[in-house]
Structure formats: C-alpha cells, structure tokens
Amino acid sequence: MTAEAETAGPLAFRRVWRAIDALCAVVAPEDAYQAAFQVIYLRSARGAPWSVLVRHIGPAEPALNMAWASTRLDSLFSLGVRGSTGAVGLFREADRRLATLIAEVDRVEPAEQAADLFDACLDRYSYRFGEGGNYYTPLGIARLMAGLAGPRADERVLDPVCGSGRLLVEAAQWARRRGTESGVPLVYGRDSSTEARRVAAMNLVLNLLHGDLGAGPVDSLRGGSTGLDADVVLANPPFKMSGWGHEELVGDPRWSFGQPPKSSANFAWVQHILSELSPRGRAVVLLADGAGKSTRGDERQIRQRMVETDVLAGVVALPAGLFPHTRFGASLWFLSKDKTPHTGWGRNSRLGEVLFVDARRLAQRAGRSRRHLADAEVTRICRLFEAWRGHDSTDAVTDLPMEEVSWCRSARHEEIKGFGYDLTPGNYVRSSPVATDSSPDPDVAERSPKEELYGRFEEVAQINERLRSVLREK
Numbered sequence: 001m002t003a004e005a006e007t008a009g010p011l012a013f014r015r016v017w018r019a020i021d022a023l024c025a026v027v028a029p030e031d032a033y034q035a036a037f038q039v040i041y042l043r044s045a046r047g048a049p050w051s052v053l054v055r056h057i058g059p060a061e062p063a064l065n066m067a068w069a070s071t072r073l074d075s076l077f078s079l080g081v082r083g084s085t086g087a088v089g090l091f092r093e094a095d096r097r098l099a100t101l102i103a104e105v106d107r108v109e110p111a112e113q114a115a116d117l118f119d120a121c122l123d124r125y126s127y128r129f130g131e132g133g134n135y136y137t138p139l140g141i142a143r144l145m146a147g148l149a150g151p152r153a154d155e156r157v158l159d160p161v162c163g164s165g166r167l168l169v170e171a172a173q174w175a176r177r178r179g180t181e182s183g184v185p186l187v188y189g190r191d192s193s194t195e196a197r198r199v200a201a202m203n204l205v206l207n208l209l210h211g212d213l214g215a216g217p218v219d220s221l222r223g224g225s226t227g228l229d230a231d232v233v234l235a236n237p238p239f240k241m242s243g244w245g246h247e248e249l250v251g252d253p254r255w256s257f258g259q260p261p262k263s264s265a266n267f268a269w270v271q272h273i274l275s276e277l278s279p280r281g282r283a284v285v286l287l288a289d290g291a292g293k294s295t296r297g298d299e300r301q302i303r304q305r306m307v308e309t310d311v312l313a314g315v316v317a318l319p320a321g322l323f324p325h326t327r328f329g330a331s332l333w334f335l336s337k338d339k340t341p342h343t344g345w346g347r348n349s350r351l352g353e354v355l356f357v358d359a360r361r362l363a364q365r366a367g368r369s370r371r372h373l374a375d376a377e378v379t380r381i382c383r384l385f386e387a388w389r390g391h392d393s394t395d396a397v398t399d400l401p402m403e404e405v406s407w408c409r410s411a412r413h414e415e416i417k418g419f420g421y422d423l424t425p426g427n428y429v430r431s432s433p434v435a436t437d438s439s440p441d442p443d444v445a446e447r448s449p450k451e452e453l454y455g456r457f458e459e460v461a462q463i464n465e466r467l468r469s470v471l472r473e474k
Contacts, residue, residue, distance in 0.1 A: 012104070012107050012108045012109070012113075013108070013117060013120060015104045015107065016036075016101070016104045016105055016108065016117065016121075017124065018104075019097070019100050019101040019103075019104045019105075020032060020033065020036050020101060020121075020124075022097045022100065022101075023035065023036075023094065023097045023098060023101055025097075026093050026094050026097060027094050029125070029128070029129045030129070030195070033121065033125045033129075034195055034198070034199075035098060035101070036101060036105075036121055037118065037121060037198075037199050037202060038198075038202070039101060039102055039105050040105055040114050040117050040118045040121060041114070041118065041202040041205070041206060043105050043106065043108065043111060043114045043117075044111060044112075044114035044115065044118075044205075044206050050106075053102060054102065054103075054106050105117070114206060115206040115207060118202070118203065118206055119139065119166075122136045122164050122166065122199075122203075123136070123138065123139060126138070135323065136163055136164040136166060137163065137164075137166050137167060137236045137286070138322055138323065138372060138373075139166070139170075139372075140322070140372045140373030140374065140375075140377075140378060141236075141286065141318070141322060141332075141373060142166045142167050142169075142170040143170050143173075143174070143373075143375070143378050144316075144332065144373060144378045144381060144382065145167060145170070145234050145236075145284040145286065145332060146167065146170040146171045146173070146174040146234065146284075147174055147378055147379075147381075147382035148284045148314070148316070148332065148334050148381070148382060148385055149171070149232045149234060149282055149283065149284045149334075150174065150178070150382075150386070150391065151171045151172075151174060151175050151185045151231070151232045152175055152185065152343075152344070153175050153182065153183040153184055153185065154183055154185065154186065155175075155185045155186070155231035155232055155344075156185070156186050156188065156228060156229070156230045156231050156232070156278075157171045157172075157185040157186065157187050157188065157230065157231065157232045157233075157234065158187075158188045158189070158190075158226065158228055158230040158232070158233045158234075158276055159187075159188070159189045159190070159233070159234050159235055160189075160190050160220035160226075160233065160235055160237075160269075160272065160273065160276065161190070161191060161192075161220060161235055161236065161237050161238075161269075162189030162190060162191045162196070162197075162200050162213070163191060163193075163196045163199075163200065163236070164196065164199045164200055164203055165189055165199065165200030165201070165203040165204050165211070165213075166203065167234040167235070167236065168187040168188075168189055168200070168204065168209070168211060168234070169203055169204065169207045169209065171185055171187060171232065171234060172184040172185055172187060172207065172209050173207075184209065185231075185232070186212075187204070187209060187211040187212070188211065188212045188213075188214075188226070188228060188230070189211060189212070189213045189214070190213070190214050190218050190220050190223075190226070191213075191217065191218070192217050192218060192219045192220075193217060194217050197213050197214075197217060200213055201213055219245075220272060221244050221245055221249070221265065221268055221269070221272055222245045222248070222249070224252075224254070225254065225272070225275045225276050226276060228276060229276075229277070229278040229279075229281070230276050230277055230278060230281055231277075231278055231280075231281050231282075231344060232281065232282055232283065233273045233276050233277060233281065233282075233283035233284075233285075234283070234284055234285075235269065235273055235283070235284075235285045235286070236285075236286040237265065237266075237269040237285070237286075237287075238265070239287075239288040239330070241264065241265035241266075241269075242262070242263055242264065242265070244265035244268055246260070246261075246262040246268075247262075249268070253275075254271050254272055254274075254275040255268075255271055256271065256274075256305075257271055257301075257302045257305040257306055257309075258298055258301050258302040258305065259298065260298070260302070261296060261298050261299060264291075264299075266287055266288065266290075266291040266299070267291070267299060267302045269285065269287075270285060270287070270291075270302075270306075270333070270335075271302075273285055273335065274311060274335060274337075277335070277337050278337070279337055279338065280337055280338040280342060280344055280345070281336075281337050281344075282313070282334070282335060282336040282337070282344065282345070283334075283335040283336075284332055284333070284334050284335070285332070285333050285335065286330055286331075286332055287330060287331055287332075287333055288330055288331075289317070289329050289330060289331055289424070291331070291333075292315060292331055292333075292422065292423035292424050293422045293423065293424045300420070300421055303421045303423060304417075304421045307354070307413055307416050307417075307421060308413070310339060310351060310352065310413075311335050311336065311337060312333065312334075312335060312354050312423075313334045313335060313336040313339055313350065313354065313355065314332075314333070314334035314354060314355040314356070314357065314385060314388075315331055315332070315333055315334070315354065315355075315356050315357070315423050315424075315425055316331060316332040316334070316357040316359055316381060316425070317329060317331050317356075317357065317358050317359060317360050317424070317425040317426065318330050318331060318332065318359060318360065318363075318373075319359065319360050319361065319362060319363035319371060319373075320360070320363075320371075321363060321371040322363060322371055322372065322373065329360060331423075331425075333423075334355075334385070339351050339353075341390070345389055346386070346388075346389030346390035346391040347389075347390030347391075348388065348389055348390035350388065350389065350410070352412055352413050353410045353411065353412055353413075354410070354411055354413075354416060354423075355384070355385065355388050355408060355409070355410050355411075356408065356409050356410075356411055356423075356425035356427075356428040356429055357381060357384060357385075357407065357408040357425055357429070358407050358408070358425040358426055358429040358431070359377070359381055359407070362377040362380070362381075363377075364377070384408050388408075388410060406429075406430050406431045407429055407430075407431055408429060409428045409429050409430075411428045415428070
C-alpha cells in the first residue's frame with residue numbers, strides 16, 4: 001500500500017492523513033511525522049501499551065495524558081513548540097491534535113494493516129516534504145533495487161545509509177517471494193540520523209525482521225567500512241552530497257579507483273560500497289544521472305577504472321519525476337565483484353560486458369505531478385537482468401522478445417571506451433519501452449521550458465565529450 005495518490009488507501013487511511021495534516025499545522029512536519037510513525041508502530045502491537053494509550057483519550061474533546069505517554073513513546077512529544085511565543089497554548093493544541101491522530105489510527109482495522117499504513121506514511125512524508133537527502137526511497141524503486149540484486153535467504157544485506165530501512169525490508173520481501181529456501185537475509189543498516197534509525201527499527205519490527213542497525217548513529221563515509229563482507233549492498237545516498245569529509249579522507253584506502261572530488265560524494269559512496277562487498281558480492285546503488293556522464297577528469301577516470309576492473313555490471317536509466325526533491329532522472333548502478341558463473345550471480349559469464357537498460361518511459365502516473373514504477377514494470381526490468389545473468393529459464397538476453405531487446409543492450413568494454421566511458425544507457429540502446437498503461441511519455445509530459453533547456457544542455461555536453469573522445473583517439 002502506498003500513498004502515491006492523495007486518495008490512496010481505505011477511508012481509515014485518509015482520516016489518518018487529515019489528522020497528520022492538522023498536526024503539521026501547529027508543529028514542524030518532521031516532528032509530526034515522527035509522532036505518526038511511532039503511533040502507527042504502537043498500533044501494530046495492539047496489546048496493553050496501545051490499550052492504555054487509547055484509554056487516555058476522552059471521546060468528547062480528545063486529550064492525552066502526556067506524562068504517561070512520554071514514558072512509552074520515545075521522544076514522541078518533542079514537537080518543536082516549547083519555548084516559543086504562546087508555547088503553552090500551542091502545546092495544548094498540539095496535544096489535542098495528537099490525540100485525534102491516535103484516535104484515527106485506532107480506527108484502522110485490522111491491526112495487521114499497520115504495516116501498510118506505516119509504508120504509506122513513509123511515501124506521503126517524502127512526497128510532501130522530501131528535499132535533498134531528506135526523503136525515503138519510493139517503494140517502486142526500493143523493489144527494483146532489491147530485485148536487481150536478488151538477495152537470498154541467509155545472505156548478508158547491508159544498507160550503509162539506511163534511512164527508513166525500506167531497502168532492507170524489500171530485500172527480505174524479495175527473498176521471501178522468490179526464494180526456495182526457508183528464512184530471510186540477514187539485514188544490517190547504518191545511518192547518521194537518530195530519527196531515521198528509529199523509523200528503520202520500527203519498520204523492521206513491523207515486517208517481522210530482526211536487523212542490526214549498529215550501536216548508534218554513524219556517518220558511513222567517515223566511519224569507514226564495517227568489515228561485514230556483505231553479500232549484497234543496497235544504497236540510496238544523498239544526491240551530489242558536498243561536505244562529505246573530502247579533506248579528512250584524502251588517501252583513504254577505499255579510494256582504489258581514484259580520489260572522489262570535493263564537490264560531490266557520488267564516487268565516495270560507490271567506492272565505499274565496493275569496499276563493503278565480499279569477494280563475490282553484488283550491489284545496487286542509486287545515483288543522479290550526472291554521475292554517469294560527468295566530464296570532470298577525476299570522475300571520468302574513476303568510471304574508466306571501474307569498467308576496466310569489471311566491477312560494473314549494469315546501468316538502468318530511470319524516469320524523471322520519481323523523486324520528491326527533483327524532477328530530473330537518476331540511474332541505478334549494478335555492481336558485482338565476480339561476473340563469472342556462481343550461485344549469487346547466475347549461469348552466464350558476463351566478463352567484459354555491461355548491461356544498459358533505458359527505462360525512462362516506464363513510469364506511470366499517480367496523481368497530477370507524481371509518478372511511480374508499478375510492480376509490472378519492476379518485474380520487466382528485473383527479468384532482463386535475470387535472463388542476462390542466467391538466473392531463470394531464459395539463457396540470454398537475445399532470446400527475449402524483440403520489444404524487450406530494443407530497450408536494453410549488453411555492451412563490451414571496447415564500445416564503452418569509444419564513448420569516453422560515458423555510462424548513459426541512451427548511448428547504447430536503440431529505444432525506450434512504453435509503459436504498460438500506455439500513458440504519455442513522462443519525460444515529455446508536464447516538462448517545463450526550464451527542464452527542457454537543461455536537458456538540451458546535457459545533450460550538448462554529451463556530444464562534446466564524445467567529440468573530445470574521438471579526437472583523443474586520433
């Protein structure tokens with residue numbers, strides 16, 4: 001269950017949304033949603049704590065015994081109103097509105113729906129207030145990332161910037177749906193935010209998972225590798241993050257492909273993720289499109305070395321408009337330490353090859369300005385990678401229907417070198433697929449003149465880079 005559209009979910013969910021909105025009107029949205037996450041989490045338990053909490057709400061005028069509740073819900077009532085002008089009256093109003101939220105969550109039946117409500121609440125917060133790195137990975141993207149990596153029961157799965165824990169949950173769900181073994185992956189998460197770790201812990205419990213979220217908040221880049229030797233790493237680091245510790249991490253042993261630039265942490269995250277993998281591990285990381293086509297010498301050199309050492313397995317171009325903080329596209333990079341046949345990879349050796357997939361037209365509409373990847377589209381993309389790796393009954397991508405082949409292509413390293421190590425899938429693929437709902441192209445629909453202009457600038461930069469690459473070869 002997601003909140004892709006404002007009317008998504010049953011009526012009880014929509015009542016919860018109205019109660020959250022009312023709380024947001026008097027406290028900071030981040031605090032209001034932290035409160036909502038914890039209330040929904042308690043609702044799933046349904047036992048004595050929830051019953052006592054509900055009994056403290058009066059039916060005529062909702063009110064809450066704050067002294068009691070604050071001992072039960074971790075920092076739930078630090079709602080950003082104390083100490084401000086009119087703080088007493090405002091705090092009492094927040095008290096009443098929070099009590100209303102608890103009453104509405106109590107109406108959600110059965111209690112087992114709490115996990116769905118929690119998941120929908122994550123999406124709703126991201127679409128309404130997400131910006132920069134302060135958002136949760138959309139559900140469709142999380143499912144796609146888990147599906148590309150294909151985690152299995154008892155494998156070690158790490159997310160070094162775990163946020164809400166959604167990638168870890170989807171990794172476990174993928175193994176449950178597709179695996180023949182009993183059990184689920186062993187999940188590990190790290191994050192620098194206390195609030196995010198709290199949300200992740202609740203999310204894991206709601207989905208019946210036991211995970212290791214570390215002893216406390218940690219900045220994974222500054223903290224270094226965990227030494228876990230993960231079988232799978234899934235990560236959605238902040239886009240184009242600056243101030244990531246460039247000076248203090250100069251010469252770090254993780255930078256085996258080159259020192260990441262100060263202005264962007266993209267390749268610091270990529271190399272950190274590679275350092276966390278076991279000798280046969282694999283990873284999927286979400287990056288802004290610019291990471292694959294930047295003309296900066298240091299970033300191009302890192303891409304070149306990644307290709308030459310054969311740790312890059314695939315790149316998927318995603319549609320624009322999937323993320324709350326930007327309308328521009330992003331890409332998924334599939335990394336693997338070993339592309340020879342083995343259990344974690346598949347039957348087909350893909351040494352010296354990279355699978356490029358152009359999925360920019362696959363997003364479906366979910367409201368006037370929202371788009372998402374439906375489960376059917378996630379399955380289409382995952383099927384391509386499974387076939388390419390030899391993970392199902394299809395032995396090779398050339399055996400797939402032509403409609404599928406037209407929007408993916410396995411390119412040799414020599415061809416990638418000819419493009420100046422530009423990893424944009426559009427360089428290698430003939431066309432994009434059409435979404436299953438036959439909706440208009442989301443890259444064209446509702447695209448502003450400013451976005452169109454920026455898109456043309458990017459195309460010119462790509463053409464110039466290709467020209468320089470050709471001239472260098474002369």
